[in-house]
Amino acid sequence: MKIATWNVNSVNVRLPNILKYLKDYQPDILCLQELKCSEDKYPLEDFVAEGYHSIHACQKTYNGVSIISKSQGMDCHNNPVAVNDNEMRSISATFGDLRVINFYVVNGQSIGSDKYIHKLKWLEKARKYIKEQLSSHRKLVVVGDFNIVPNENDASNFSPNDILCSDKERKALQAILDLGLTDCYKPQDKVSPYTWWDYRAGAFHRDIGYRIDLLLGSSSLLKDLQHYEVHRDTRHKSWCPEQPKTSDHAPVMITL
DNA sequence: ATGGCCACCGAGGGTGGA
Numbered sequence: 001m002k003i004a005t006w007n008v009n010s011v012n013v014r015l016p017n018i019l020k021y022l023k024d025y026q027p028d029i030l031c032l033q034e035l036k037c038s039e040d041k042y043p044l045e046d047f048v049a050e051g052y053h054s055i056h057a058c059q060k061t062y063n064g065v066s067i068i069s070k071s072q073g074m075d076c077h078n079n080p081v082a083v084n085d086n087e088m089r090s091i092s093a094t095f096g097d098l099r100v101i102n103f104y105v106v107n108g109q110s111i112g113s114d115k116y117i118h119k120l121k122w123l124e125k126a127r128k129y130i131k132e133q134l135s136s137h138r139k140l141v142v143v144g145d146f147n148i149v150p151n152e153n154d155a156s157n158f159s160p161n162d163i164l165c166s167d168k169e170r171k172a173l174q175a176i177l178d179l180g181l182t183d184c185y186k187p188q189d190k191v192s193p194y195t196w197w198d199y200r201a202g203a204f205h206r207d208i209g210y211r212i213d214l215l216l217g218s219s220s221l222l223k224d225l226q227h228y229e230v231h232r233d234t235r236h237k238s239w240c241p242e243q244p245k246t247s248d249h250a251p252v253m254i255t256l
Numbered sequence: 257a258t259g260g261c262c263a264c265c266g267a268g269g270g271t272g273g274a
Contacts, residue, residue, distance in 0.1 A: 009262070009263070009273080010262090010263055010264080013262090013263070034263095034273085036263070036264065060264095060265095061263090061264055061265070061272095062264080062272080062273095107272080107273060107274060108274085109272080109273085109274085115272095145274095147273095147274070162274095163274070164274060196274070198261075198273095198274070199260090199261035199262055199273095200260075200261050200262095201259095201260065201261090202258095202259050202260045203260090203261095204258070204259080205257085205258060205259045205260080206259090210274075212274075232258085233258090235258075236258050237258080237259085238258080239258095245261095245262075245263095247262095248261085248262075248273085248274080
């Protein structure tokens with residue numbers, strides 16, 4: 001069983017890249033964030049033609065999350081975590097005995113801003129939702145773009161004064177982990193942990209990045225964890241010649 | 257080399273991303 005998460009930065013612009021990813025990597029479950037399209041523009045038929053099911057929580061211009069899967073998801077919750085009702089940042093479904101929760105966490109912009117306060121509120125609501133879901137699902141994974149750097153060595157330029165790195169954000173993530181979840185990340189020799197690199201200043205080329213895309217598993221899922229991999233190849237222009245403009249995030253996949 | 261912002265809306269530049 002392969003589960004992946006990918007902030008694609010527009011599902012329609014990135015459609016060729018996503019279809020190639022489905023072909024090349026054959027994920028059983030692919031969770032997308034930042035669809036940036038309305039419901040009627042979601043490319044469902046393209047995923048169906050590839051042999052996949054899909055559920056989606058869409059919003060025009062901003063946000064949007066979906067789950068693409070080889071089997072049909074059951075008991076789907078459409079945007080269960082909402083502080084502002086118009087922001088589509090969450091979706092969940094059950095596949096066999098596995099509950100999958102897909103989040104696009106608020107960015108927060110800068111420490112102390114209104115968006116930062118909103119981020120912390122959103123994370124607390126997310127924590128409560130996960131706690132409730134854990135009470136009825138032993139095997140559970142929470143994936144997505146968390147917009148939080150878990151540890152100091154997960155960012156090239158870590159500073160507690162910066163957004164994504166602040167104590168309050170990291171404590172909010174820790175409160176979620178304290179529900180009984182574990183970060184599936186496994187360090188690899190000579191490979192940086194990052195999943196996001198700024199488009200600007202050749203950050204990817206220089207490997208100046210952040211690890212902010214996470215997969216958090218319950219203990220009954222973690223015992224089956226075999227592999228963890230960041231698919232950096234999708235960041236190369238040559239990987240998908242049909243759409244050489246890549247997402248600034250790389251997909252992250254676990255194998256169970 | 258794996259490369260130097262990108263996508264949105266809308267008609268051009270402002271906004272948001274992280």
